[in-house]
Amino acid sequence: MKTDKKKVIICGSGNAALCAGIAALEQGADALILEKASIEEAGGNSRYTAGAMRFAYQSCDDLLPLLHTPFAERLDRTEFGSYPAQKFADDLCSFNAGKPLNTKQKILVEDSYDTILWLSKHNIGFDPIYSRQSFQKNGKYVFWGGLVLEAQGEGVGLVDAEMQEFLRLGGSVKYEFECTKLVTDDIGVCGVYCNTPSGLKRLLADAVVLACGGFEANSDMRRRYMGEKWSDAIVRGTRHNTGAGIEMATAVGADMCGQLDACHAVPMDLHTPEFGNIDLPFNERKHYRKICYFLGIMLNAKGERFVDEGENFRNYTYAQFGREILNQPNGFAWQLFDSQVDELLYDEYRFEHASAVQAETIDDLVSMLDGVDACKALNTIHEFNNAADSTNAFDPTVLDGRRTNGLCVDKSNWANKLDKPPFKAFPVACGITFTYAGLRVHDDASVIDTDGESIPGLYACGELVGDVFSAGYPGGSGLTSGAVFGRIAGRSAAQISSR
Ligand SMILES: Cc1cc2nc3c(=O)[nH]c(=O)nc-3n(C[C@H](O)[C@H](O)[C@H](O)COP(=O)(O)OP(=O)(O)OC[C@H]3O[C@@H](n4cnc5c(N)ncnc54)[C@H](O)[C@@H]3O)c2cc1C
The missing domain is CATH 3.90.700.10 (Succinate dehydrogenase/fumarate reductase flavoprotein, catalytic domain)
Incomplete structure (x- = not known):
């Protein structure tokens, strides 16, 4: 039976991919995640994180709906302070070498709280980061630095809970499916080729979302883009983020942006x-x-x-x-x-x-x-x-x-x-944790080609998007960026017009 449900393929199974998947399913699309790693190694850098997520909030009242245990005993003795959107914007701007915030950074700030709330409505619980973001003072726990919550169970807990939600909403996942090349037709991107345990496969879709990480785990790309001495840096996270998404997209005309040696x-x-x-x-x-x-x-x-x-x-x-x-x-x-x-x-x-x-x-x-x-x-x-x-x-x-x-x-x-x-x-x-340069995308997460036009059917989010971070990084912004732009990418991909 023919169905008019949109089919969205998502490359990667980290935080950005799962947020894209959940958002696409919410819009009524079919969502299929293709992950290069085995199930044991899946979840990318997101699994390695402390699950700390930076977002703008006015007061403790904004935090209570997000907390896994809102009645925990220590809360009465905790000073969270506030982290207004303007402070988040100023923090990002302080790393922009004098340039104003670009539109991606504005979206990151403006959508940050709403996106965390959205995650909590999708059964992701958060806890205060007492151990690393607060010190005790006069009998109180005083938070500093604008970063107050982490996903329950840190990165592993975050990815597991997001995956559970993705599957609950009807999404499907294939592990050991390494995306190698985009399938194109006369309109744009319409699928992806994968190396799988049973050989090369071609999978078709209405839209493809690339969420398969930066190039931090690829020593050749590090040497090429960042200089010789980076070739020997310790890689803190997954060995699977080797820049495949950037290479697949640029092979079909995508443009890159951001400072290539920044990380x-x-x-x-x-x-x-x-x-x-x-x-x-x-x-x-x-x-x-x-x-x-x-x-x-x-x-x-x-x-x-x-x-x-x-x-x-x-x-x-x-x-x-x-x-x-x-x-x-x-x-x-x-x-x-x-x-x-x-x-x-x-x-x-x-x-x-x-x-x-x-x-x-x-x-x-x-x-x-x-x-x-x-x-x-x-x-x-x-x-x-x-x-x-x-x-x-x-x-x-x-x-x-x-x-x-x-x-x-x-x-x-x-x-x-x-x-x-x-x-x-x-x-x-x-x-090295992750690279900052990557694909150029519009505000709807569609990938931009070297002529400045969207490539039909192709979206990107997470680490492999450029120009969100440039010369520096306020801690806890990477997961928020993946969630904010993952949600946007999933929505946009699911709403793509029929071919
Ligand atoms: C040790 C560590 C701690 C960190 N702590 C924090 C923190 O507390 N807070 C914070 O905000 N950020 C933190 N970060 C940064 C954070 O991990 C990233 O910003 C974020 O997780 C990136 O999410 P992502 O979904 O874009 O990529 P990832 O989570 O890395 O997911 C990419 C996925 O794509 C898969 N993949 C790669 N190539 C292919 C391919 N060809 N085909 C199919 N799949 C492919 C990978 O296997 C992986 O599963 C930390 C990072 C590390 C390494």
């Missing part, structure tokens, strides 16, 4: 495995990350500091500091802390396999920093301690202005002297 990259344990390893228990996987540098200092091989570790709240700097570490001699650094901040260090610093050294004196600690000019390092620490002004009280819930003065690279906040033993140091390298 999200963070400090990671120097001995992190080459790729994120989804087989490891979740707690173990996330413990390779090392992002508490704002509580101490970082030294490079020359024994010098090279960034203002306290420039801003951690979630506005961590995604840029991976690159800064890669740019240091031999691409590594050491993070140093004293015992005053020991309790504030995230669990990842107590991970049994964390690479670390500990000593009772700074002299002894410095002698244990492999690959570092010990003499210069000692000088740097003495200079830092002498330049630290203790007038302002240390307070990690605000930009406390407890700073150094007169150094080549000052520390602007949380600048405690390193003088309370025992001292600890952790070696770190650069881990």
Whole structure:
């Protein structure tokens, strides 16, 4: 029997793909997800995340409908503050090198809360991120940095709940279906070729949504677009995001946009495995990350500091500091802390396999920093301690202005002297999270060709879309971007006019 239901194929099974799938099903379309990975490795980078999602909100009243347990005991003692849309816009704009927000970024901000609410109506529960986004102060949990909720069960919980919803609404999924090429006719895109366990297949559809990630896991593309030194960066997430969506789309005339060498990259344990390893228990996987540098200092091989570790709240700097570490001699650094901040260090610093050294004196600690000019390092620490002004009280819930003065690279906040033993140091390298450049899309998520026209039948969302992030990233925006543009892409694809 002929049906006028639109058929939408979605490449990928991460957060962006699943949001596109749910939105397409809501519009009455048939939705089929094609995922390159096996069921065990599916879900992309989204599964590796902490599930933290940034969105604009006015007050706790906006958060309550989203919370998995709205009556939890700690809520009465929690200060979430507010994160108005204008602050989200300003945060994005601060990374735009002086350019105003583009339309994609405006949509991200304006649709952020509504999209999270939409997810919660689709049975995705959220919890406050007490462990990483709040500190205790005067008996209260005080949130900082505009990022307050994570999906229940973090990235694994988010993707599992979205997949459950997608299947409940009637969607279907094929694993180990690697999309390799788009099928085109005289109108536009009408399907996709896939490598499958039973050979090459051609699957037809009214519309195709590409949601199959950036090129961060492809060392050749990293070398080509980002430069030689990126070819050896640690890949924090899935090994499957090798830029296939970008290559398939550009092969049918799609245009790319964004800064090709820009990416999200963070400090990671120097001995992190080459790729994120989804087989490891979740707690173990996330413990390779090392992002508490704002509580101490970082030294490079020359024994010098090279960034203002306290420039801003951690979630506005961590995604840029991976690159800064890669740019240091031999691409590594050491993070140093004293015992005053020991309790504030995230669990990842107590991970049994964390690479670390500990000593009772700074002299002894410095002698244990492999690959570092010990003499210069000692000088740097003495200079830092002498330049630290203790007038302002240390307070990690605000930009406390407890700073150094007169150094080549000052520390602007949380600048405690390193003088309370025992001292600890952790070696770190650069881990790439995801790439920022990608396909050029219209506001309806349709992919744009090099003549500026939409390619009929082709949509894109998630990491493989360019120009949402440029020189930096406010933490927790990637999942929100995938959800916002995934929902738009799914709706648009389902509403495509009949061929
Ligand atoms: C360790 C880590 C922690 C992070 N934490 C956060 C966080 O807390 N908050 C946040 O906002 N962001 C976080 N991010 C960033 C976030 O993961 C991404 O922004 C987001 O998940 C991207 O979603 P996506 O759906 O576009 O891509 P993905 O989730 O990566 O999904 C892409 C999918 O496409 C599949 N695929 C690839 N090629 C093909 C092909 N040829 N055919 C078919 N399928 C294919 C992949 O297997 C994968 O399943 C984190 C990332 C990492 C790696």
